[in-house]
Amino acid sequence: MVKEFFKGDLVMVVNPETTGFEEGEIGLVISVERMKTDQYIYWVLFGKEKKEVPMWGIEIKKIS
Numbered sequence: 748m749v750k751e752f753f754k755g756d757l758v759m760v761v762n763p764e765t766t767g768f769e770e771g772e773i774g775l776v777i778s779v780e781r782m783k784t785d786q787y788i789y790w791v792l793f794g795k796e797k798k799e800v801p802m803w804g805i806e807i808k809k810i811s
Contacts, residue, residue, distance in 0.1 A: 751804045752776050752789050757811035766800050768793070773810070774800070 752758060756776040760768050774791035777799060782788055788801045
């Protein structure tokens with residue numbers, strides 16, 4: 748799997764599998780962490796909750 752998102756990307760939650768966040772919430776990718784050679788965790792800052800949340804690539808979609 749190729750890194751899908753980069754620091755500074757604006758993303759929307761589209762498939763909340765593990766976080767409890769609702770579909771449609773908007774956040775900003777603040778860092779990317781490699782888990783294995785082909786897996787990444789994206790740390791997303793959600794302004795509404797003021798939380799940094801780890802999310803898988805399948806849970807978010809780039810909007811800007």
